[in-house]
Structure formats: structure tokens, C-alpha cells
Amino acid sequence: MIPELGQFALVLALLLAIAQGVLPIVGAWRNNAALIAVARPAAAGQGVFVFAAMAVLIYAFLTYDFSVAYVADNSNLALPWYYRVTAVWGAHEGSMLLWVFILNVWSVALAAFSRHLPPAFVARVLGVLGLIGVGFLAFILFTSNPFLRELPMPADGGDLNPVLQDPGMTFHPPVLYMGYVGFSVAFAFSIAALLGGGMEQAWVRWARPWTNVAWAFLTLGIVAGSWWAYAELGWGGWWFWDPVENASFMPWLVGVALIHAQAVTEKRGSLPAWTILLSLFAFSLSLLGTFLVRSGVLTSVHAFASDPRRGLYILAFLIIVIGGSLLLYAIRAPKVATGKAFAPLSRETGIMVANLLFTTAAAMVLLGTLFPLIGDALNLGRVSVGPPYFGFLFVLLMAPAVLLLPFGPYLRWGRAEGNQLTTMALRAGIAAVICAIVAAFFAQGHLRAIAGIGGAVWVGAGTLSYVIKRWREMPRGRRFPAEMAGMLLAHTGVAIFLIGVMLSESLSVERDVRLEPGQTESVGGYDFRFDGVEETTGPNWRADEGIVAILRDGKTLATMHPQKRTYSRGQVQTESAIDAGLFRDIYVALGEPMEATNVKGAWALRLYHKPFVRWIWLGGLFMMAGGFVAAAERRFRAKRAPSAAAAATIVTPPTKASLA
């Protein structure tokens, strides 16, 4: 009976979503206050029923309700309770429910924290979110219902895919979806602005915190996914240019462009059409991401067997959303968006150039990702594009962005002066060259490592010198408003990320070896002693657990326990063992026994020494923090003040903003 309640809740949510999607937009158009007022209660109602449906599905998993096909397919009696909860988003149906659930988290948050915005505008924003909800709820109900019964009920269920039975997986999908779906809010703001026909000039300021938070979540989601791939896929890579990774990376790249373009539009009134277009793209790419992951049209490590009807539905939905919004843009943008001009040497120009680099990078990733489909359509045969394509073009596109980055804060709005820029470039340039020379002594011949240090110091020193400049020139409390602190944090993150990528890519030592028990192998200055394999068990698996002692100069630094697990249904899964450190990771994974019958004998092992690999994710976390901190800017929360007065409010708050 209870799963049917989940089903009813979804149907009710769909009806409310239709109300939320249609009535407020009509109300805003006809200027009908009663219809406009429907927006918030409808959003709240949809939220309640979607939350209820989610709760019902979690309850079904927790109570082993195997009469529900989705529960029976993705969990069993031996699965621990925390993995039964995460199994909710372990396959297609539940992921879609998670998508809608998170859409509702955003809608409800928006309904709650938008009291200071004009009601007609909020009505349009919530209306657009309602329409997106209609699309996804209908998708769930008609093609991928998680509450379908399976009769007769099996005595025990299947299993959650073992690669998903990992702590990283508990929060990677929800966080990633927070980012993906969060761009729907920026999208809704843009559509509302287009529908409103330029009635509200301030809409970009209202959209900014939401976009920043969504982007920060997406950053965290990608970092978590990269970390999970590193730890769980068992071969120590952190990025594969896999179609599904690309699917999350494209909205991220456009998101970077978007949050910068929004700053230009909000503060200077320039580039409004571009800002709107970018938010349409960001959300379209998020939808495309969902389509790529779920339709199975592309070969990917993440792709699971899937039903072609779903792909078709999402494709149609995609066409309606992208086509519809671009049509609206074409009709309304000339009216809404007339930008102010700016000088060739100005912050606007700098941001515009960076914007072009990032959107080109996103387009490049899109082309490479969809190339197999294009090749198929053009009858080129079964083609795919290898990682070197992405690596080559991405580095080429990002190098100028890194070069330009330290200039950003120094560039004045409207018209910048050259001399400050030269001073900064000299300082940071000298620092970068000195550090690169020093690095050259340590990392002999590793050009990429040296370039990485140089680039990172260039960005870091440039950012630091701006921090010092603000500290000297501004009075206390006005030095680092949240928006600026966020920018500085994120830019520092770029420097850290650069070090991580360039050093770990060039200095890592990866060796696959055959070891007898007692045998020692030296990798990256450490001795790895293989002490054989023991048997161990977990709640729903048994494993061969290797014992590997890490020695340096005869002293034992750590003992590592990599596992080769066999889950209850017979799936094999490698659990790597990682000795993590700020400056290096030691990574050990079991391959297979050299003779299948003799697990006590020699094994194949992966022994990796990865310097600075952790800085990759650390840099990502800095960028994420930058997004969140910038979103806390007080100016964004100000009441409907004209932008001149809004700029003045930075002056008033004494300490809080700088602490934020």
C-alpha cells in the first residue's frame, strides 16, 4: 500500500506542477494578482508531495520492500542500511526522482527567499521552474516509475552495483545534481526577464547568488566524482574525458563564463544578451548531460543498460526546452538587452575574452563528446575521440585564460589604466620565473612540472599582490567584501589546481608489477613490500586483502590493505588502498593472482606514487568555497534598490561582510 502512496504523491505533484507552471505566468502576463499569488503555494505543494514520494522510496528500501521492482533490483537483505538509502539514486528511476526532488529543493528555497522581489517576477521564475518540473514528473510517471510493483515478490533482491557501494557515492550524485539542477534557477530568471520584456533591470543581481551557489555545488560534485573515480575505479586516474564526466564539465565551463558575465551585467549593464544566452546554454547543457547519462547512446564507464523510449522522451524534452528558449530569446532579446559600451582595455573586455575562451572550451568538449553520434550520422563508421583530443585543445584554450587571470582584479570597470597592470605583471612574472628556475633544479627535465609551477606562481602571486593592495589601500571592513573574497578564493584555487595537475601528471610513477609474498619493489623512492594476501569478509562481500608495507630507508611508514572484493552476486570489485598526504599519495591496488587457483602465491599489483595529486581536489574545493562565499555578498540580499544605492551599501556594513 505504501509504495502506491508514493505514486499518488507523484501524480499530485505533477498536477500542482502544471498549476505552478501555467497559472502564475498567465497571471503575470494578465496582471492578475490572484493568479500570481498561486506561484508560492503551488511550489510549496509540489515540494511537499515530491518530498513525500522520496520519503516513500527511501522507506521502501529501508524496509526491504522487494515487491517494488526498483527496490528488488537495487538492494538485497545483506546490503547495509546506508547503502540502501543511497541505492535510491543508484539506478535510473531513482536518479530521476532525485532530479525532481532537487528541483523542488531549489524551487522551495526560491519561494522562501524571494520576498523582496516583485511578485510578478517571482511568479514567472517559479512558473518556469514549474514547467521544468512538469517535464520531469511526466517523464518519471510515464517512462521510469520507481514504484512499479513486481509480482510475485522475490524473496531477496539483486544488488546495488558494487562500484556504487562507496562512501564517495553517497553524496556525489545529490551534490552534482544540486549543481546541474541549480542552473535551472538561472535559466528561469533569464526566461522571466525575457518574458517580462525588460521591466526589471535588477534581475541579474537577484540571479547572481543562485547561480554562484549552483556553480559551487557543481564544482563540489565534480570534485567528488573525480575523487571517487580515483579511489574506486582502481587505477588511480582522476579524469578520463569520459562522456559522462564531460556531461558535467560542459555546464561547469559555461557556468564559469556565466558567473563572470553576470557580474558584468549586474555592475555595468553591459552584455545582458550574452548573460541571458549563457544561462540558457548552461541549463541546456545540464539537460543534455542528463540525456547523455541516461539514454545510453554513448559508450561510457557510467552508462547502464537503458530503455530507448526514455532517450526519445528526453530528446523531445531537450528540443522543446532549447528550441523554445532560443526562440523566445530571438524574439525578446533585442528588446530586453541593450548593453552599455566599454573601452577595449577594461575589466569588461577581460571578462569577455575569458568568456569566449570558456565557451569555446565547452563547445570543444561538446564536439568531442558528441562526435561518435555525428560520425554515426555521417556514416563515418564507429568513431570515438580519444582523450588526447580533449587534453590538447583544453590546455591550448586554458593557457591564455591562466595568463590573463591575474590581470582580472586589476582591470578597472569601463576603462583600465595600463601602468598598474604592468607593475603587477612584472612582480608576478618575476616571481613565476624565479620559482620555475628553482623548480627546474628539483624536477629535472619535467617540463610540464616546471611550467605548472611557473603558471601557478603567476596566478598565485598576481592574486596575492591584489590582496596586499586592497589591504593597504582600503580601510578596515571594506577591504574584502564577500563577492571579492569569493573571487580571490576561487582564483587561488586555480593556482592550487594547476600545481596539482601539472605536478601529479608529470612526476607520478605508476608501475604494474608481479610480486611474490615477501618480495619488495621500489617505486618513487619508497619500498613496497608485499606480505601476501588474507581472506576477509564484509556485510555483503568477501575479499582477498593484500598486505603491503611501505618502507623508506628501512623504516615502515604505513601498512596498506588493498582488497579484491567479490560481492554476493559474484561481481568483482577492486578496493584500492591509499596512504594520503598533502605532498604525495601512495596508491596500491590488487590486480589478480598470477595463478587463479593459488591466492596465497604471487599477485599482480599496481604500485603508484603520486606527488601533489591531492592539490587537484584542494584547488577544486577552493573554487567551490569561492562560489559559496561570493553568493553571501550583502548587496545581493538588499531590497529593491537602484544599483547606484546598492553599490553604496557595501560601505555601511562594518565587519561581517569581510568575515564572511
Added chain:
Amino acid sequence: MNPTRKRRLAIVLSVVAAAVVAIGLTVFALQRNMSYLFTPSQVQEGQATQYKSFRLGGMVKAGSIQRATSTLRVSFIVIDADGAMPVEYTGILPDLFRDNQSVIATGRMDGARFIASEVLAKHDENYMPKELKDAMAKAHQNKKIDDTAMKDTPK
């Protein structure tokens, strides 16, 4: 020409130049890194001869996996409905690699053997990559053999 027009012309020209460079580089990178997928029978028909490196897709023939005892060298046979290709790989194979599993190996031909530099087997044991399914279906279609042979995906 007035200054506004001049500036616009400069902007348009630089955008066009940037676009040309970008397209040129993209085409270059695409050409260098395009990788085709063939099944064993397609390779034996000679369809892959013009490619130095390509991807070989098919099923691992049951009982064909042989490991060297002193090194990490593995050899196995990849089959489709009417072709078989010996493959050699040195390194550690993915967890899901086993008899009757669909795999995609990247590498090059060395005589009649395929030397793989990378072997992928997918996460979901019921899942067969779509492009592989298509390639195998196409290979079968050419030979006019019914494709019941490939329907027994491993469970």
C-alpha cells in the same frame, strides 16, 4: 570610415581570425585522435588495414584467457559471430574482464595478433556498449548470419 565602424571591423576581423584558428586546431586534433571500432571479422576482412591504431570490440572467447606466470602478459581471443582475433596485453585487466564478457581493446595489429595498450570492460555486467552492439550487428548482417549468437549476453 568613422571610428565606430573601424572598431567594429577590427572586432569582426579578429573574431573571424580566432574562429579560423580554432576550427583549424580542432580539425587537426580530431583527425589525430579519431579512433575507429572494428570487430574481429571486420579486421580480418581488411577494413582496418589503413589505421595504425584502432579499437577492437567483441566478446572474450570462453577458456581463451592465458596468463604468463612470470610477467603480466595476458593473451586471449576476442570473437564475434564469425571472426576470432588473438589479443595480447601486458598489465592488469579490469575487474569485469572474464570469459564471454564484452570488451573493447585499444591498440594495433602485429602480424595476425592485436597488441592492446588498453582493455576496457564495462561496469554493468549486463551492459553491452551500443557502438559494439551495432558493430557486431553490422558484421553479422554482412555475412547474412542470424544474430542469435550474440544475444546470450552474460548474466
